[in-house]
Amino acid sequence: MSSPSNTTTMPLAAKIGLYAFLIASALFFLAPLIVIVINSVKPMADIRSGSLLSLPSEITFEPWRIAWSSACTGLDCSGIRPGLMNSILITVPSVIISVLAGALNGYALAQWRARFADWLMLLILIGLFVPYQAMLYPTVKMLSGMGIFRSYWGIIFVHVVYGLPYTTLLFRNFYVGVPDEISRAARMEGATFLRTFWSVILPISTNIIVVVAILQFTGIWNDYLLGLIFAGNDNMPMTVQLTNIVNNSRGAAEPNVNMAAALLAAIPTLVVYFISGRYFVRGIATGAVKG
Amino acid sequence: MYNISLSKIKKSYGDLTILHSVDMEIEEGEFIVILGSSGCGKSTLLNIVAGLDTCDTGRIMIGEKDVTDLEPSDRDLSMVFQSYALFPSMTVKRNLSFGMEIARVPKAEREAKVAHVAKLLQIDNLLDRKPSQLSGGQRQRVAIGRALVRSTGVCLFDEPLSNLDAKLRTETRVELKKLHSDLGFTMLYVTHDQVEAMTMADRVAVMNKGRVEQFAPPQDIYEKPANLFVASFVGSPVINQIEGTLGADGVFDTGETRIDLGGYDFDHGKPEAQDAVLAVRCEDIDIVSPEEGHITADLDFVELLGADALAWVVYHGKRLSVRMSVDAARALPKHVGLRFVLPKASVFSAKTEQRL
Numbered sequence: 031m032s033s034p035s036n037t038t039t040m041p042l043a044a045k046i047g048l049y050a051f052l053i054a055s056a057l058f059f060l061a062p063l064i065v066i067v068i069n070s071v072k073p074m075a076d077i078r079s080g081s082l083l084s085l086p087s088e089i090t091f092e093p094w095r096i097a098w099s100s101a102c103t104g105l106d107c108s109g110i111r112p113g114l115m116n117s118i119l120i121t122v123p124s125v126i127i128s129v130l131a132g133a134l135n136g137y138a139l140a141q142w143r144a145r146f147a148d149w150l151m152l153l154i155l156i157g158l159f160v161p162y163q164a165m166l167y168p169t170v171k172m173l174s175g176m177g178i179f180r181s182y183w184g185i186i187f188v189h190v191v192y193g194l195p196y197t198t199l200l201f202r203n204f205y206v207g208v209p210d211e212i213s214r215a216a217r218m219e220g221a222t223f224l225r226t227f228w229s230v231i232l233p234i235s236t237n238i239i240v241v242v243a244i245l246q247f248t249g250i251w252n253d254y255l256l257g258l259i260f261a262g263n264d265n266m267p268m269t270v271q272l273t274n275i276v277n278n279s280r281g282a283a284e285p286n287v288n289m290a291a292a293l294l295a296a297i298p299t300l301v302v303y304f305i306s307g308r309y310f311v312r313g314i315a316t317g318a319v320k321g
Numbered sequence: 322m323y324n325i326s327l328s329k330i331k332k333s334y335g336d337l338t339i340l341h342s343v344d345m346e347i348e349e350g351e352f353i354v355i356l357g358s359s360g361c362g363k364s365t366l367l368n369i370v371a372g373l374d375t376c377d378t379g380r381i382m383i384g385e386k387d388v389t390d391l392e393p394s395d396r397d398l399s400m401v402f403q404s405y406a407l408f409p410s411m412t413v414k415r416n417l418s419f420g421m422e423i424a425r426v427p428k429a430e431r432e433a434k435v436a437h438v439a440k441l442l443q444i445d446n447l448l449d450r451k452p453s454q455l456s457g458g459q460r461q462r463v464a465i466g467r468a469l470v471r472s473t474g475v476c477l478f479d480e481p482l483s484n485l486d487a488k489l490r491t492e493t494r495v496e497l498k499k500l501h502s503d504l505g506f507t508m509l510y511v512t513h514d515q516v517e518a519m520t521m522a523d524r525v526a527v528m529n530k531g532r533v534e535q536f537a538p539p540q541d542i543y544e545k546p547a548n549l550f551v552a553s554f555v556g557s558p559v560i561n562q563i564e565g566t567l568g569a570d571g572v573f574d575t576g577e578t579r580i581d582l583g584g585y586d587f588d589h590g591k592p593e594a595q596d597a598v599l600a601v602r603c604e605d606i607d608i609v610s611p612e613e614g615h616i617t618a619d620l621d622f623v624e625l626l627g628a629d630a631l632a633w634v635v636y637h638g639k640r641l642s643v644r645m646s647v648d649a650a651r652a653l654p655k656h657v658g659l660r661f662v663l664p665k666a667s668v669f670s671a672k673t674e675q676r677l
Contacts, residue, residue: 209406214402221423
């Protein structure tokens with residue numbers, strides 16, 4: 031399909047057709063969201079009697095309250111609120127560490143022309159291609175050996191390590207485009223590698239930092255498998271608790287509560303996208319994550 | 322003391338030799354231009370002096386200090402880069418004081434120095450701006466200011482004017498020269514632009530394929546080039562070259578006419594007979610009648626340059642250029658004689674390409 035490059039000369043019929051198509055596509059992709067929002071504010075009576083697609087007879091936020099603070103995950107009935115805190119505690123440090131370390135790696139690989147920089151980059155890329163499910167068992171053994179299996183620092187360590195190939199690649203591609211004379215000028219001024227990185231390079235990396243941070247944030251926030259395996263019972267992230275609520279076998283199934291819980295779990299990533307969308311587009315446009 | 326001494330500097334990447342044993346002695350306060358086309362090793366040499374690159378063998382002395390293995394910041398020198406390389410996130414002021422911040426110079430002293438240099442370069446009204454808010458010429462000034470502010474006594478320049486437009490380049494050239502005579506710094510300046518070399522340098526080092534071909538004052542380079550490469554690299558249009566044989570009696574035989582080189586001052590007395598190249602600048606040729614000329618040639622075309630004119634003549638299928646007044650050029654006949662000002666000509670051995 032060729033894109034309509036000149037809309038001013040487009041005949042009315044074509045215009046209507048175009049908008050009809052766009053609206054239909056939007057509805058198609060929005061439909062699940064609409065269904066989930068509608069059902070999250072329906073009383074249970076509506077759900078038992080009607081179909082999932084019918085509008086609520088009355089709007090109630092009771093399912094949201096239950097999902098938030100009193101839904102049962104296994105034996106514990108305090109909603110997904112504790113999971114939210116755990117998710118934040120896991121995501122924030124993991125994002126900060128993996129972004130900063132990725133930036134440092136990327137800068138070193140792109141500009142300091144270490145002897146085997148290209149080979150190192152290739153090795154790191156291999157880390158991107160191997161699915162992490164395949165590495166779960168060795169990782170479990172390794173973390174047990176280190177004594178941080180099923181602990182707070184264990185899950186952060188896993189997120190950082192699994193995130194590094196990705197963040198390193200993105201930052202490296204960005205720094206390859208930064209003239210290396212800037213680093214050399216800093217070296218002439220007496221700045222060390224770290225000082226150059228911190229005072230000169232990081233301040234010009236805002237766009238790419240935002241892009242990588244958002245990608246890492248959504249990735250880590252939405253992670254289920256690693257959290258389930260490595261976090262340990264006290265640090266279960268929201269996603270794991272969400273599944274527990276949905277799969278809870280005690281009492282009757284409450285789809286409205288499940289949907290409210292799912293929405294609660296998705297809100298932080300949405301907020302992050304809305305706040306930083308501008309930077310995100312700008313960062314993508316700078317070419318770091320093209321293709 | 323800020324004299325610089327380079328001895329036997331060698332550098333190669335694998336099989337590719339960038340520098341073949343470069344030696345150079347630079348006096349304190351001299352303005353040295355390293356001139357060469359791209360790929361001749363001039364920037365590598367500068368980076369080695371700066372400490373941004375390492376040499377395989379050789380020693381670099383600045384004053385009494387052997388700096389060969391020192392970090393750039395420990396060498397008492399500063400550098401201006403081709404792309405200016407200002408720190409984009411910092412204001413002009415911080416760009417100037419960044420190096421002193423790292424060296425933990427007290428704040429009052431930093432501010433005084435920045436103010437002094439800003440005034441000197443007339444950038445004091447730009448101090449709060451970011452580099453992206455400056456024009457090319459202003460960025461250039463800031464870059465020079467950053468090099469001067471640490472006032473070390475040795476300044477390195479890596480093609481600093483090549484990103485400026487022609488007018489600004491001429492202005493900055495004059496200012497740099499003035500700055501040099503005011504401050505008395507030792508300056509090492511890399512360029513491929515022979516006009517910059519001729520106008521600014523106390524001495525020029527012409528480089529080719531990793532070797533210094535000649536290291537002499539610019540006028541000497543122009544008038545007495547040490548070899549055929551220097552002769553043809555420096556000067557525009559390219560120096561006229563006539564091939565022939567040189568007899569033991571000091572007569573140059575073009576195969577058609579014999580030119581007595583009696584007026585030419587050979588470097589090492591009269592050389593033995595050999596194939597040779599007679600090289601003459603376009604302004605050292607007089608147009609005369611065909612009978613009086615050393616050689617005769619046919620007029621091809623005339624270029625009027627405003628102040629003067631270049632007549633291009635064809636001699637044995639080769640174009641030669643002759644500089645003359647516009648009026649004379651307009652009145653040129655089709656067939657002319659060329660008379661060389663022999664004391665100002667150069668004779669090179671065809672085999673070694675060295676000056677005879």
